[in-house]
Each structure stands twice: as structure tokens, then as C-alpha cells.
Amino acid sequence: MKRALSMLSGPLGAILLVVVLMSLAMVVAGTSPIDGFSALFLGALGGRNELGETLVATTSLLFPALGITLAFRAGLFNIGAEGQLLMGGLFAGAAGAAIALPPAIEITLLLLLGAVGGGIWGGIAGWMKARFGASEIIATLMLNFVAAFLALDLVSGPLKGPVASGAETAWLAPQYWLPTLLPHTRLSIGLVIALAIAVVLQFVFTRTVFGYDLRAAGEAPEAARRSGIDLRRLTWLSLALSGAIAGVGGAVIVTGELHRFNTQLSPGYGFTAIAVALVGDLNPLWVCVAAFGFGILEAGGLAMQASAQVPKDAIHLIEGLIILVLAARRYVAARTEVA
Amino acid sequence: MQGSAQPVLLLRGIRKTYPGVVAVDDVDLELFPGEIHALVGENGAGKSTLASIAFGEVRPDRGTVEARGAVGLVHQHFELAGRLRVWENVLLGREPRRGWRIDAAAAHAHVVALAERNGLAIDPDAFVDELPVGIQQRVELLRELDREPAILLLDEPTAALAPAEIASFFATITALAERGTAIMIVTHKLAEVMAYAHRVSVMRHGAIVERTLAAQTSGEQLARAMVGGDLPPVAARAATTHAPCLRVADLYGGDDERAVRGLTFEVRAGEIVGIAGVEGNGQSALADALAGVIPYRGTVERPPHARIGIIPQDRLAEALVPNWSIVENAMLGRQHRARSRRGMLVDRVHAREDARQIVERYDVRTPSLDATVKHLSGGNQQKVVVGRALIDAPSLIVAYNPTRGIDVGASALVQSRLMQARNEGAAVLLISFELDEILSLADRILVMYRGAIVGTFERDAVERAQIGRLMAGIA
């Protein structure tokens, strides 16, 4: 029994539990679990193209998850990554359609503009918190909606591409597309940028004075204030940086996958990323691992819906179960240690 | 008095280990109805852990706890609901009712009567988190007193009480014991032990190393038993030059109840200025204004590049990041100083070196430098705070009850370090509710009452009785 429990307490055990639960659900639905799961995994890892798609989803989740990680570590509850991602994408898309510079310069500029767009959006919430003491939870949440409507208005009107049929900007010329990482897939070097940001973030947290201040503010604000940290400055700065990271993510989607800005560029990455950041324990390196796990689910889920008649959002069910089981696992681990 | 009575609390073979430490090591202890049992020992000896085990809050690795009757515990770091009123905290779980609703009037009256009966003045309608630490302590005490448990465990209940309050507190405790309550009290104030306790147990390194009747021992004997030797002598006062350092003039600030109202004084280099007073007379406002964390009116002048070392009043909330290691905490407040950084990076070598020095110089009992601060004993946390404030040889030190919760041995050490700092030319502002501490350290004593200074005494012209009267607002 004890052996069994300690087996269950590993991450493998957690995944096993989810598989059992999901299999039950599939049997109820009249699908063979073997078919369902093989579709999921083959769809996520079964080939170069599939792996590419999984890593594309990983990348799209990783940027907002890292942004969220930064804010959470500073004690700021940023649930506005979705809006920040969108604004980053909007800035990059609008500029990319309008400006023509040498490719390397332009691509860099577009990514920076993405950071600016997301940074402004996060910074507004940060400024409101620092200046008026407004709750960042509400501010970032509301700004999500505002971003969505603002983007819709802009790309339905002034920024609308000449031949665009939906609400989207004009397409970027191919020389401004983010270089591909894995040939014959949509995977761009955005993944490398995301991983680099993760490493930098980890370095900032553990090695820099700014990171020290940020973590102090997050852990014990009163002690931090008395230690000479300017909490107001730190607040707006953290939220702006957090938004900037998510914003680069938006720019990567625009320059790397979509090649234009479209209001529907994210199926809710900014919200799923909250789970990614938390499952990754707010540690940038683990967040990368968590993002890959969620990437498998996102990409595999799409494949699963194709073979079994499973609706596209049903993958959330698996994601939710995994989050709960993984989180509860620590408790089981602690208990078996005592026993 | 235990005579033939049966023990109401029986601890047998209790052992509790934490990673790297044996907090409680094979302890047997019994409490009899009607006795006041003092538990003393160095910081980190395992007193709080033992009390928590007896209360049932912490599960021992080994051993049994038998209690006959309800057990109450007043925590060292008390557990109150901050944004509830005093009476709500005191009567939580036993609210007087009228029908299905709480009878607030009855509750209020009940707490007023309770406070009066026990000589602990309190405003039942105040919100707990707006009260100074010392008064919060009373709330926790009142809660337990009102529950009248058969067994009452008190973990440093007097650490934040003024001398007069301590006397009335012990009157209450003694009366309780006389009515048959079994009382165990953890304290570092050996005078209290000698005056009020019946039996004493001394803990060292998790074990009880001595059990005796209070009548058969003395304060010095106890201290030696605790420390395992003689107390270190406090450093001698040396002659210093008195260049001006801190000048405060017409200082106003703080919230109404406990504000400072027109403070004017000076602390010169090489002197210790003691602020004597009863808690709640504006001391927090003064310390916060000097730390620059509350808005104030008036002048605060100090030399342009003075390094300041601050020991705040609430170690867990104001001075430490509880989830961090000693090393990380050792830098807090110093992280922007040249020594702690290399450009934008944290200087990890110096951080560890400084932490090691604090642990060594202040005898912090910890399994390692990387131990999480919240897992240290209360006194050891305090030592980290004190050590950090003094490590950079600051030219100005603001110390607020620096030895609160620190054992006799370590207190002597801390006082010694303050004295050394003074001798080396630091200006020290010592705010303390322990008149003895002020009397032994200060070169000059200012008595604070209702936010203003009502008396000034030079070291060689101290009149203890007069100070006491001024503190009480009588003179």
C-alpha cells in the first residue's frame, strides 16, 4: 500500500490517474481509450509535423506563462496576459504591415514593438495599482476585454488590410516572417526566444538585485518596503515587464505563425498560461517543462477531435484534471513521507 | 502544593525532530492543578515546540501526551484575527447570543469586565491590527483567560508587557492557579520566575536538564543552568567624543491614538539615548518616522551618508522574509549597499559571509545558513534581525526592543554589541519597554508619554522612581 502510494505520488502516477479518469470518460462516450490516446499522442508527438505543432503551442503558452511568472513572483496577480498578448500582436501586426526595413532590423523591431504593446497594457494596470491602489486583478481582467474590443475596432477599420476578409491587418511580406526553426513545420525561432527569456528570468530572480527586490516584495511586502524598496516603482515596473513578455509572445504569433494580426490569434493562451505558470511552480525553468506538457495537450487535443468526435474544448477537461491531480500529488508525497 | 494530586498534563518520552535539529529530546513533564510551572532555556532549546506539542498543535515523532481537561495556549507569535475587533477575538467560538444572533452589547460588557478583573486595560471595540504588538498580546491572553482552561500554557506572555502590567498579569495567573488551573509559563525573565513560579524546568538542546523548586534556586543559578556556564559580561562603557548625529525637532506623525506630538531631541555619536515609556505612547510612530515609512511633519536631520541600522518592533512582519533562508535575509535592507552587490548582481559571496558572521557573532542556533527563517525559534529570528542591523558598523542605530524574546545569555551579548557600537562612535537610539535595559545601557534617558518627551535624565542623575512616575503620567 505504501509502495503504491509513493508510486502514485510521482508525476508519472499523477498522469496515470488522469489517464484512467479520461479512459473512463471515453468508454462512456463509446470511444476506445486506446484510439483516443493514441490519437492524442500521435497527434502531438507522432511525427515531425506533429512535434512542430506541439512546440508551436508550447511557444505560444510559454511567453504569457513567463510574464505571469514574473508578476506572480512580485506578488502581483496578473490575469491580463491574454490582453497583453493581443496588444503585443496588434503592435507588431500593424507595424509589420506598414513599415519596410531590412528584414533583420524589421523583425527585431516588430518583436520589440510587441514588447512595447504588451508592456503598455501591463503598465497601465501597474500604474493604476501604484498610483491609486487599484486592484491589479480587476485592472488586468478589465483590460483584457478592452484590448479585445479595441483590437477589433482597429482592424475592422483603420488597420484593416486591403484584401482582408475578416478582422485582420494586411499580411506581412515573407521576408519579415520569423525564421523557421524546424524545416517544413510552422515552428519558428520564437521558441528559442522564449527559452532564452526563461533563462534570463531565472538569472534575474536568483542573481540580480532587482530580482531580489522583486521576490522580497512578493514574499513580504512590509519587510520589503522597510528594506528601502520603492514598492510603487516595483509594482508598475513588474507589471509592465510581465506584459512585455506576454506581448513578445503576441508578436511571435504574428510574425512566426499567422503572418498578420487577427483578433482571434489566441484561443485563450493567456488564461491557460496561468495554469502553466502555476503548475511550473513559478520557476521559469519548470514553467518551460509545464508549457511543453500543455503544448502536447493542446496540439494532441486538436488531433484527437479529428479522429474521435470529441469537441475541441474537451481538452480543457484533461488539462484541468492534470492540474488538480499534479497539485494534490504534493500532499500525497508529504503524507507518505510521514507514514 | 501538588502534594498527592494527580497530574492534569502528562508528557512522556516526547521527541520531535526537524530536518537538522532535535527540537525536543525525550522529555517527560507533568503539570499539577494549582501550580505555576516555569519553563526556561536558551533560544532554540525547544520550549515553544514542547508547548505546541502539549497543546496538540504539533505532532511529536514519539511519546505521549495525556491531558485531563481543556488545554489553552498563548502563542509566542500570537494568533489573532487582525481585522476583527478585540471582543470578537476574545469571544470567538463562545459568542453570547440573543436568539440566533450575537449579542454584541453583552459581548462588549463581558470583555470590559474580563479586562478589568485581570488588570489588562483594553478597548473591546478596537480593531486588533491597529493595536501595537504589546496590546495585541493582551488580547490573546484575555482570550485564554476567558476560556478558563484546566491547563494553561503561556509562551513568553510577558515579553511585550510593561513592568506594572506584568505585576497585575501575575496576580491574575496566581489567582487562576489558586482556583486549580495548571499553568506552564515560558519566559526569559528570570526575575518573574523567582517571584511567581512554584517549579522550574530548564531546557537545553531539547532536553530538560534541570528540575527544581523555585524556592530552592536563584536567578543566577538558573541562568548558569541555561547557558551551561557564566553569563558573558556586558562590554564596558568607554569614553567617546560626542559629535552631533541625529537631530529630531518638532516631529509630528502617526495615527491619532499613538502619534508623536512635537518631539524634539538629539542623539550624538558615541552615545546611547534610551526612550523609556509605556507602549502605546508614540514609540512606534517615532521609529516609523525615523525609518521613513510613515509621513511626518518636522525635522529629522542626520549626516548625509550615514549608514543606519534599524531593528524594527515586529520581526516577522517588518524585518524578515519568513520563507527565505538566513543568507537571503541577511541582505535585506542592505541589498543596495556596495558590499552586497556587484553592479546589478547580488554579491553572493559577501551575502553568505555576512550571514555566517551574524550566526557566529550572535550565536544564532540553526542547522545551517540555508535554513528557512520561519523555522527558527523566535529568539533566534530576533538575533538575525539584530545582527543584520549592526553588521555594517552603522553610524546610527535605531533599536526597538532589541532583546525581545532573547534569552538571558544572548541578551547580554546583544547589549554588549550595542555598547561596543556606541564605543566605536555610533549614535544609538534605544526604544525599550524594559526599564532595566535602558538603565543599564543608556547615556541619557528620555521619558515619553502621550507622544511627547516629559523628562530627560543624564546617566549619572537617574531617579528610577521619578522615571516610573513620568512614564505613568503621574508626575
Next chain:
Amino acid sequence: MTLAITLIVLTLIKATPIVYAALGGVISERSGVINIGLEGMMVAGAFFAVIVSYATGSPVPGLMAGIAAGAAFGYILALAATRFKVDQIVAGTGINLICTGGAAYGLVLLFNQPGASVQVHALGSDYWILVLLAFALAAALHVVLYRTPWGLRVRACGENPFAVTSAGLNPLLLRTYAVVLSGALAGLGGAFLSIGELNLYSEGMTAGRGFIALAAVIFGRWTPLGATGAALVFGLFEALQFVLEGRIAWLPPSAMSALPYVAALIALAGITGRVRPPKADGVPY
């Protein structure tokens, strides 16, 4: 009907589901558990209300089922937060995903069609009772929280669960009750959407109202009446948007839709002083 009456009626209707969920948020957070899962619990309430109304052919059992489903997910959150000591935000996020994903899956399983359920028996004009009930509950919860022993204990739990232990009570039990109640209220809010206002479950029908409710909790400073007031303000702006739609030609169409959120932001900046959550909100015990 005049425009003003339309506006008032619409405001009440739009505010009602938010009021329910926000009351749930207040009670949960007052006990020290952050309920990010409100949205999911609303989805569960909306979905199961429809299923049971479909199965029984009557909306009242549906309503009960909606409440029960919300409560069940409340219990899961409580269990996660108290017994398993899972980070509350993680648990709430997980519950949101499970509920939205589960409902999507359930639609296919039960109705063999993705997207939306078939139409079922709804409360019809009786849903007004639920509108009134929401506001009555707000007042009742206020009395319970501030005037009864249970309310005091719950609030103490949210401030410092250890203080509750010291007083000889069990904070885990108190929190569990509070969070289950919270889920039941959110479930009722969801059921109001699906078989009160409408007569079917459709994916995305809660449209973030659970999160708006969370905002209302903060706006209302963690008090039942405050949160209700905030929910009414959100309802008003939603209603305004309908009444004004098409009337102000120079405004781009989606600017109208953004109105409630922009208004909330401006109000947020206008609220002076820091809003402080219960001290132990989100702190595991």
C-alpha cells in the same frame, strides 16, 4: 415600455447572475479561500440545470441540480484547498478548465451535438423570483456574516485560521462549508442564465461572468452588499450597452461593448485608498 424602465429591468436581469456568483465569492474569500473557480461553477450550474430540466421535463429540479452541481465543485475546491493543501488559485483554475471542458464533452455525449444543448423547459416568467431572491440573499448574507456566530467564525477564518484553532474551532470545516455554499451560489447564478434567462446551455454562455463577479467582490470590498452594488453597476453598463446600441452612430460598434469594462477601470482608479483582502485569503491552513 419607456426606455428608463427597460433599462432598470435589463440592469436587474443582467446583474442577477453576477450577484449570485459574487455573493459566492464573498463568502468563500471571507473564509480565506480565493475562489477563482466561480466561472467554472457557474458553467456547471448552467449545464446541469439544463440536463436535469431536460431529463425531468421540469425546470425546478433543474434549478436544484444547478445548485447541487455548483456545490459539488465547491466541495472539490474546498477539499483541494483544505485537505490536500493545493494552492487555491491552481485548484480554481483547474476547476474552471474541468467545467468548461466537461460541459463541452457532455454536450456531445448527451445531445450528440457540440456547441449548444437542445432547448429545455425553463422557468419562464417565474425567473423574476430568482432576481428578487438574489437581492434578498445579499441582505441575508450580510446579516449572517456580521451578526451571527457562524459569520464571525467564517470571517475569523479568513483573517487567521490559527486564531480559529486557538479558539477551539475547526477552520477546515468552516472553510469547507463556506466554499460549498459559495459553489452553490455560483451554480444558482449559472442555472439562472441557462434555465432562467434562457432555456438552453450553450458553450461560452457564461462569458466570463464568474470573473466579473470576482471583480465585483473586490469592488465591493469583500462585503455582500458592496459586491451586490458592484454587480448592479456591471449590470447597468451591460444594459446601457443594449439600450444604446445603434443609437450613437459615431461610436465604433465594439466601443459600445467595451463600455462596462472601461467604466469599471475608471471607477477603479477613482476608488481611493487601498482595498485590502481578508488577511488569510488564499493562505492554506
Next chain:
Amino acid sequence: GLRHPGPRPGQLTLGMVTDVGGLGDRSFNDSAYRGLLRARAKLGAYIQVLQSRSAADYEPNLSALTNLHFQMIYAIGFLMSLDLDQIAKEHPHQHYAIIDAVVPDPNVVSVTFREQDGSFLAGALAAMMSKTHHIAFLGGQDIPLLRKFEAGYTAGAREIDPNIRVDVKYVGSFDDVASGQELANVLFDSGADIVYTAAGKAGLGAIDAVKSRDTDYVIGVDSNQDALAPGRILTSMVKKVDVAVFDVGRAIQRGKPLTGHLVLGLKDGAIGLTDFKYTRKAIGPARLARLELIRRAIVSGKIDPPDTRAKLATFKPVAL
């Protein structure tokens, strides 16, 4: 590659990519899917549907089906037109179809509908039935596609009653059912007694709203929605995306793939009103006869319903 049961050799293979509305939208995605199901039943086709969660999914979904060499790949909805254009150029030998948009590649058949035809009829019927001389249009989002519905409807109403008041509102979304309902109520309360909804799932809210009203009507859209509130849905403006999908598939099977731009309207039977199963009595033979006259006028080209607001502004009722 994906492993799945896969088609038998020689089996007709049809693949479809939905837009972000996805299956269950009660609109063209569902309708197209019905066409695919019919192709499976009648033509023995092997079918596969990929749903898109975001705009970034269009391209990979289209590519996935392309790599699997489906004989015909349907892109459902105008949102995908540019993605399809790009992929179609890269795979000139692959056949594609797009609904509701025009993609000018030789290997793509574009299918659009003259929604204005059916909407015109709906508007005319509404004007004949209105007792308050006040009707309304409730759209999903204010986009060109929906303006075809709006313009045709308004023109049809003016054809009958030049002074009629036609209120126009947009929900701002195709899936916010509750908002659809509130807006319909607002329109009814302001005096309109007939509301034409073209709002996807959000339109279901309007249908719900009309259930508790005895004298008002809703006109449904896309599929035959008449049975959702029998007697209270005057008719539905049906757009037979399923027929088009089926026909395109059958042409492939027969080896004569359709190409170019198919504009399907009233005269092709791809657009029209339902058979008034529940409302025939209430409408009465006189109005039905007049409606039939207008229908013939549209088929014959005598009436050309406007498909934009600009054309609506210059639209002159034709005296029949």
C-alpha cells in the same frame, strides 16, 4: 502522420476545416457539416472535420488535410480566405472549396450566396405582417457578410411599405445567447413586432425571447429554425450551405470538379424561405400569393435586392 482507420482504396475523401465558430454554431459550420454527413450517407464518402480554436489554426488544419490528400477540402467561412489562397497556390493539384468568400485560384471553387434575395423576401413578409409598421434586424457582428442580410431585408420591407421603420442592431458576437435575447427584448419593447435574426447562436436568444410574446414574431436564419418556437417563428431564411457542400463533393466523385465562383441564390434553390409549416394560417393566402409574386420577380431579375448599405440607399421599390 496521423494514424486512423483511414479511407478504403477508391473511397471518396472529403475534409473540412471549420472556422473559430466551430461545430455547434447553429449556422454555416453546422450546415456544412450536414452536407458532409449527407455525402457520407449518399456518396459513401470518407469524411473528416478539423475545428479551429483560433485564427492561427486555419493554416495548419488546411495543411494537415492537404498532406493527407483529401480529394476535396472545404474551408468553411470567409475568415480562411487568405490562408486558403496561400495553400492553394502551393498545391495546384489539390481541390479546395470555400464558403462565403471568393478565392480566385483555379483549383478553388468559391461558393457565395445571394443572402440578400432571401432576406428581401423575409423583409417583404415582415412588412406585410407588421401591425406596428415597425420591424427590426438583429445581426451578429457588423461585417460585410451580415450587411447583405441587413440591406436585403430592409429593401424588401420598403418594397411593401416605403415608410416602415426598420431598426438595426448588432449583438457584437455570434455566440452570446443571453445578449441576443436581451437585444431582441429591447427591440420588441420599443415597438417592433417582427425581428429578423442573423446572429448564429446569439439568434437563439431572440427565439427564446419571442416565446413569451403572443403577437410578435422572429424570423430565423441559415437553417430551418421554425420548429424551435412553433408558430412564433414566421419563417426562416434558409441558406443551403449543406446543398452546396454536397454538390461540390458529388461533382468530384463524378470526375467533373466544379471550379470558379458559384453564386447561389433564389433561382438556384440555394436560398429561400421555409414552407411556413406553423404560420401558414396566420399569414394567410393573400400575403403568400404576394410573396410568390416577389419571389418570381427576383428570380426573373426584375428585382435586384441590394447587398450593401450604399445600394440600399439608392434602392427604389419596383411597382409589381
